[in-house]
Amino acid sequence: QVQLVESGGGSVQAGGSLRLSCKASGSFSSINVMGWYRQTSGKQRELVADITTGSITNYADSVKGRFTISRDNAKNTVYLQMNSLKPEDTAVYYCNTWYKYVDYWGQGTQVTVSS
Secondary structure: EEEEEEEOEEEEEEOOOOEEEEEEOOOOOOOOOOEEEEEEEOOEEEEEEEEOOOOOOEEEOOOOOEEEEEEEEEEEEEEEEOOOOOHHEEEEEEEEEEEEEEEOOOOOOOEEEOO
């Protein structure tokens, strides 16, 4: 079992920055990929970025150059630094990982960017 707890969402004006954190806890030996997804009303959840234990990263084209994903393996924590935020980044952001073929999700944290 893996529990994911996110923090760091909030409201910011366009051009501002926010940093999301997600800590994994529970009974697991090691987690390979951790990632962030986002979802707006009426749309499918989409990948924002993910990162492997070896820090190989993958980003959605819409956030490349503005967002940075990182992780602290010792703390089982993944971060998402979001800079130059745009109103279209407004969404609920979810932390995700999978372990032993099971997908795990955090509760979600709201990010609102006003113009």
